[in-house]
Each structure stands twice: as C-alpha cells, then as structure tokens.
Amino acid sequence: MKIYHLSHTDLDGYSAQIVTKNYFDDILFFNSNYGREIDEKFDEILLLIEKNKNINPSQKNLVLITDLNLNLLQCENFENRLKALDSKILLLDHHQSGLECAKKFPWYFLDSSRCATLITYDFFSEIFQDDNELKEYVKIVNSVDIWLKDELWFEFGKVCMGIVSSAKEINNVIFSDESREYIFYLLSQALKFWGQEDAHIKLDMEIHSIKKRFFMKDSDDTLSNLVSKYIVKQLSDNRERFEISYFDKKGILTYNIGNTSVIGNDFLVQNSDIDFFIDVTSRKTMSFRANGNIDVSLMAKNLISGGGHKNASGGLFNSFKDAYSYDKIKSQIIELISKKTQKIEKEADNEIAK
Template structure:
C-alpha cells in the first residue's frame, strides 16, 4: 500500500512523519501550514493517486468540517482511504462526526502516531523516547525531564529553512529526518540537550558536505545549485532570445544565482520570486537584467543584478502554479 503522509511544518509535524518513516517504506511526504495550503497539498496528493491501493494519512493538522466533507467526496471514487491523527481540540466536532478522524488532545501528534503504529507493528525503544521528547515540548510539559531537549529540537526544526520545501519537497523532508536522526544521538543518559545545542551547526554542515569542508553558507549554496542543475529543465524559462531559470524563495539569491550561472554557462539569467512579490534578477554578462526588470515589472538596478515588484503575483504552494504566472507575465510583456 502506498502512503501519502501530509503533516504540519513544525517539530511535531515532521516528528509524526519520522515515525511513519520507521515503520513503512513506500511513503511520500507532504507538509503544510493551515488554511489554503492544506487544500492545495491534498489536491496535489489526489493528482498522484492511481489504481494502486493507497492511504492518505494526515497528522498534526486539524481540518474544518467543510474540508472533511470535501476530502471524503474527492476520494469517493479512488482506491484510497483517509486517516487523520491529531491533538488539536478545535477538531473535536469533526472527530465526533467522521470515523477516520482520530483526536486525542492529551498527546502530541508524534506520540499519537507512535502509539498507534507501535501497537500494530511493534515497539521501538529509541522511537518511543523520541516521541516522548517531542511530546514534552509540544504540549508544554515544563516539569517533564525531556522538556529542555524538546525545546532544542523545536528550534532545530524551526530554524531549518535551508532547503525550500516548495521547490525541493523531497529533499526538504530528507533534511528534516536527518536532523532528527542526529538529534537522537543526544537522547542519552545525560539527556544532553546542551550538547545538541552546541552541535547543531556541525550537524547541518554534515548534511550538506560532500568532498571538502566549507562555510555552511557555501555548502548550502553548492547543494542548491547542484539540485537546480540536475533539474534545470523543470525550472527553465525564456525571455526573448535568452534562456534562464526561475526559483521561488530560494534565499541568498546573489550567491546561488551567480554560482548557478557559472556552473551552467548555457544559461543567461536567473530570477527568484518571493512570497512578498519581489523579483530578483541576476546575470553573468550575457544579458542586461536591469533592462529586463524594467520591461517586466518596472524595476531596475544593475546590468548583472536588479530587482522589481510583481504586484499581480499570487503566492502559491506548488512550484508549477508560481512558474506559470511568471511565464504568463513574460509572454504578455514580450508581445506588447
């Protein structure tokens, strides 16, 4: 059975997925905040369903009654089952009406997920301890022995913004799982939360490091450029006779943009658009991006580094919907 696991974007959300990763092999992971993103992620999962039997597992996200009814209807003719494990009391009404909606406000979603699957598939001492650590901080048990460790883990995940989950969802999940697996090494008899706090920088570097050591910023840039280079056709756009690439909320645009263009000298420009509607344009001497920025969004700057504001841009949670807006903008402006 294929499992599609949708969960929240915090420690408890990724923690619940870390549990399913232990017990199941054929799982694809999705993460969402509340609101419209849940619907978009659910629709994304629906688009991937085929005739194979599947389960859509939702954890650490409470749904509205309208969403429950909508999701039930959408899988009615699919070979898929819906199951939700959550602890937010605001889901009480839904839990009372829908058999697939399990709610227990006394435990974190990670602990609920561990308790549920361990009863069926066998207990694991390390994983139980992991669920207890997450539980201590997520439901704020200040007197619990694992509370301080949980706080460090909470910050570890909250500050792990190094891989953009919209563009690189699978790699982002791998990164989160790696961080959690390394954190577990400090869940020892000393309950060494101070040691974990001291080693976070090194743990992150170890994930991104390949052949040689470097600063964390440079290692992340090299990792992201490698991902972009390997999948460049997916991110490719064009402007007049020039060939470029479009990213979303990539961060550190100057470094990553320049590094990508150096590594891929058959590309002429690099654009990054953000959730705040800003656009950053980068080039490496092949096209004047100040003229491009002015033409497309009334922006400007320098020949190799410019910016502007795409006022009509509507933020999204899936790369293709973001790319289509920029492609449409370029098509419209170049045909005027």
C-alpha cells in the same frame, strides 16, 4: 497498501512522519501548513492516486493526515473524493478545534492530551511493535509540543523544535522531498545526543556542525557556500523544470531560494548556456542575476518597472499571488514575461511602421 502521509511543518508534524517511516516502506510524504495549503496538497495527493490507479487498479491506498485539523467542508470533500477512488483516509490529531469533525467522521481521531507524534506512535506500535529508541524520541516531542515543562525531555525538545524552525536552507516548495530529508537527518543526528549530560546544551552547540555535515561532500567550507553548492547541483540536475525564456535568452526561475547573489552567481558560472537567474519571493519581490549575457537592469525595468545593475537587479511584482506549488508560481512569471515581451514587440513594430 500505499500510504500518502500529509503532516504539519513543525517538529510534531515531521516527527509523526518519522514514526510512519519506521513502520512502512511504501509511503510518500507531504507537508502543509493550515488553510488553503491543505487543499492544494490534497489535490496533489489525489492526482497521484488517480495516476497510480490507472497503472495498478488493484492498488489499495491510505491517506494519513497528522498534526493538521480539518474543517467540516474539507472532511466531506476529502472523504467523497477518496471513496470514488476506493481509497481510505485516517486523521490523527490533537487540536481541539477539530472536535466537531471528530464527532461526525469515524476516521477522524482526536486526543488533545497527546501530541500527534505520540498518537501516531501509539496507533502503529499497537498494530506492529514497540521501538524503544523511537519511543524515547516520541516522548521528547510530546513534552515540548504540549509544553510539559517539568518533564525530563522538555529542554531537549525545545532545541529540537528550534532545529526544525531554523532549517530554512532548502526551500520546501521547490525542493519538498530534499527539505524533508534534510529535517529528518537533523533530527536523527540530534537524537544521538540524548542521554548525555546536559544533552540539550551540547546539541545546541553542535547544530551548525550538524547542518554542515549534511551538505559537505568533498571538502569543508562555510555553511553558506556548502548550501549554495547543494542548491546549484539540484537546479542543474533538474534544469528543465526551472527553465524559462525572455525573448531569445534562457533563464532559471526559483522561489524563496535565499542568498540569491551567491546561488544565482554560482549557478550561472557553472551553467554558461543560461543567461539569467530570477528568484521571486512570497513578499512579491523579484531578484535578477546575470553573468554578462544580458542586461537584467533593462529586463527588470521592462517586466516590473524595477532596475539596478547590469548583472544584479530587482523590483516588486505587485500582482504576484503567492502559492504553495512551484508550477503555479512559475506560470505567473511565464504569463508576465509573455505579456510584457509581446507589448515590447508590438511597440517596436509600430515604430518601424512609422
């Protein structure tokens, strides 16, 4: 059976996935916040199931959802669409807001007395077997997620919660698998401190070093530079996915990449055939970078009435609609460029005609 595991984007959500990773090999992970993002992630899962069914019609599939509560409409929709694909669904959650759904759908398991990670661990450990080290980690997550502040594991859990919430170095929209791998790594390294005296304090002191170790390959550097090298490599290795064009110039489009000046400039230096670098953010801002091959101040002016310097400019894309899929984000930028370049070409033709 192939498992598609959709979970929340906090400590409890990722930790529930760490539990299933311990028990299963054939599993794909997805993470989502609440609301519309759940629907988009579910659509993504359904497309993968359909694709795999065409290759292997006898493949059995389970969609596992943890630490996310659905509404009645979502439950009915998900159940019917999976039934049509001869696939199952199981939801393990602890949010009381899902009570109505839990009463109606037998696959919707709700227990507000435990965090989703503990529910997931109890469910699968009863089927397979206990894992003492994992069980200890689950207690840490449970104590902080349902705020059992008098428990032994609580303070250490608070530090782990902070580790996940601050793990912003890898964007989880354009690099979802890599971002998850990073968070799994940070939590696995954090667990090594458990059992030491003042473990939560020692872990808190070492977070920066743990982050650096994930990104460090050959030599040490600042965390910012190490992250830049990592992101530039990811973009370079997957250039086709990120490439866009503006007239006869080639560029790269990212989303909420962070530290655009460093990453953008590093990428352009290492990829001299690429003329410009654009990062669009959830705040509707667009940052433009170049390395002498194009004047991005004019580009920003033409596209979004922005401006700045020849190699570093920016502006506001007012009609940009934030999305949880890179492809949907990229399509908006391509449409913007197409519309604006066509307008410029038309105006140029009119001037020639005069």
